Amino acid sequence: xxxxxxxxxxxxxxxxxxxxxxxxxxxxxxxxxxxVNAAVEEGIVxxxxxxxxxxxxxxxxxxxxxxxxxxxxxxxxxxxxxLKGIELIISGKADILMKxxxxxxxxxxxxxxxxxxxxxxKSVLSHVAVMENKEYHKLLIVSDVAIxxxxxxxxxxxxxxxxxxIAQLMGIERPKVALIAxxxxxxxxxxxxxxxxxxxxxxxxGQISGAIVDGPLAFDVAIDKESADIKKIASPVxxxxxxxxxxxxxxxxxxxxxxxxxxxxEQAAIVMGAKVPIVLSSRGDTMLTKFYSIALAxxxx
Amino acid sequence: xxxxxxxxxxxxxxxxxxxxxxxxxxxxxxxxxxxVNAAVEEGIVxxxxxxxxxxxxxxxxxxxxxxxxxxxxxxxxxxxxxLKGIELIISGKADILMKxxxxxxxxxxxxxxxxxxxxxxKSVLSHVAVMENKEYHKLLIVSDVAIxxxxxxxxxxxxxxxxxxIAQLMGIERPKVALIAxxxxxxxxxxxxxxxxxxxxxxxxGQISGAIVDGPLAFDVAIDKESADIKKIASPVxxxxxxxxxxxxxxxxxxxxxxxxxxxxEQAAIVMGAKVPIVLSSRGDTMLTKFYSIALAxxxx
Numbered sequence: 001x002x003x004x005x006x007x008x009x010x011x012x013x014x015x016x017x018x019x020x021x022x023x024x025x026x027x028x029x030x031x032x033x034x035x036v037n038a039a040v041e042e043g044i045v046x047x048x049x050x051x052x053x054x055x056x057x058x059x060x061x062x063x064x065x066x067x068x069x070x071x072x073x074x075x076x077x078x079x080x081x082x083l084k085g086i087e088l089i090i091s092g093k094a095d096i097l098m099k100x101x102x103x104x105x106x107x108x109x110x111x112x113x114x115x116x117x118x119x120x121x122k123s124v125l126s127h128v129a130v131m132e133n134k135e136y137h138k139l140l141i142v143s144d145v146a147i148x149x150x151x152x153x154x155x156x157x158x159x160x161x162x163x164x165x166i167a168q169l170m171g172i173e174r175p176k177v178a179l180i181a182x183x184x185x186x187x188x189x190x191x192x193x194x195x196x197x198x199x200x201x202x203x204x205x206g207q208i209s210g211a212i213v214d215g216p217l218a219f220d221v222a223i224d225k226e227s228a229d230i231k232k233i234a235s236p237v238x239x240x241x242x243x244x245x246x247x248x249x250x251x252x253x254x255x256x257x258x259x260x261x262x263x264x265x266e267q268a269a270i271v272m273g274a275k276v277p278i279v280l281s282s283r284g285d286t287m288l289t290k291f292y293s294i295a296l297a298x299x300x301x
Numbered sequence: 302x303x304x305x306x307x308x309x310x311x312x313x314x315x316x317x318x319x320x321x322x323x324x325x326x327x328x329x330x331x332x333x334x335x336x337v338n339a340a341v342e343e344g345i346v347x348x349x350x351x352x353x354x355x356x357x358x359x360x361x362x363x364x365x366x367x368x369x370x371x372x373x374x375x376x377x378x379x380x381x382x383x384l385k386g387i388e389l390i391i392s393g394k395a396d397i398l399m400k401x402x403x404x405x406x407x408x409x410x411x412x413x414x415x416x417x418x419x420x421x422x423k424s425v426l427s428h429v430a431v432m433e434n435k436e437y438h439k440l441l442i443v444s445d446v447a448i449x450x451x452x453x454x455x456x457x458x459x460x461x462x463x464x465x466x467i468a469q470l471m472g473i474e475r476p477k478v479a480l481i482a483x484x485x486x487x488x489x490x491x492x493x494x495x496x497x498x499x500x501x502x503x504x505x506x507g508q509i510s511g512a513i514v515d516g517p518l519a520f521d522v523a524i525d526k527e528s529a530d531i532k533k534i535a536s537p538v539x540x541x542x543x544x545x546x547x548x549x550x551x552x553x554x555x556x557x558x559x560x561x562x563x564x565x566x567e568q569a570a571i572v573m574g575a576k577v578p579i580v581l582s583s584r585g586d587t588m589l590t591k592f593y594s595i596a597l598a599x600x601x602x
Contacts, residue, residue: 182447182450189450190451219562223562251555258520258555261524262559263559
């Protein structure tokens, strides 16, 4: 399989696959409809929109889009729109769940309600983003910048698995995973360090397979060979990481926002761990980010 | 006082001041001598070097520098060089302590040894960096990216004070301090959020003065007005922060390294909380970063 090296390659790849069925929840606003429409046009998805049909019709009219290209499921409120979306997923009529115009809180509350069956009792929902930063020679697949504040060791192991799975779907045969901390020293008092040491040893023992996992590594060593050489860190991951696992949301979120605000990077992002991939776009995201996120969700099996 | 808006302004400012007396510990290597020499040439400091006089002489000769422009205090080992440096500080013969060629561990161990008197019993040593990122319209004064792994509330209050003090020395009359978290919501389970709420309320009550302090703020909202508007966060700090307090070293370190490696930013950095400012340069730092750090230390009163 040819490796996906840029976000445009991701789009090309999913265009070759049969379209997935996406349901966008309360998809009544321009931002959501614009991104979904682009994905429909590219043949990446067939789209179902839940929400007030009149509002959807008006928004589409304002954008010069024929609403007939979407299936529309009427809903009476934001919650109802979310529930209708989940019903479609549970009954096997849709493959991807996407957020439209409703607060992340409301959206997540419905997703997290285990009565609805989108999660199994042991599900760990976690956010994975694929960042394209012009300063780096490859895509960076990272977690978790948005959902789990302070993952414990078992959650970090699951997150590592999510990173590896996405990397492999992108055609990276043995992805290099860097477990990020502030230093490469295994400082016993710092969980970011000790848990990274544990996870990388687990990988060495074959308990985590399909990837080269090393940590703790500071961010500079993970992505910059020269920094690794200066610090004399011999690691097959150093300077060439495909995946970064952040120790907590504080560090992941700063990374993510430095990328978007200071480096003007584009990205794709999904939430993993539910029955289907979930697209969690926010108002601040660009159209392209929403579109790439749909493409990433469509890549999932 | 004219405000220091770029690192070059910082250099201009300290050039107008009487030179401070700097002691560089085990200053036997080219990197250290090059930066110290530049600061001496600019009239920012008078320099004392501790270390093996022969090695210092050889290094100077190789660089075409006359060692006579430095005072040299012979030392027999790295530890001895560190101790000699501290003795000069304690006896009032030097104003700035700088690390030369020795491991940060060894250097810090001598500094942290309270028997030597560089710290008072209640001292909180913390790292403050001033970053110049071309993408931002002002300098960013940030803490702590290198020393305290997980500051508790009382340490964060002290760190906030350090940020304000440096901002004021730079001529920012009422600096805007953003207390960084992953979200602006005060989520009770996330200490980054709750402690930010506490500190900003303390500032509102006048318990922290001389600054406008707000948090929790996510990084994008702190530095980008548009992000704040989209999220409808009304804050006098949003989009215009002078200072960033990171909730832990994990997030601060990622910020710092994104700046240097992805954004090619220059910076100045010192350790505050001891009797004098401490320069903690590392091998990976550029000459300019070391030079700017000396200038920042020289700005301190």
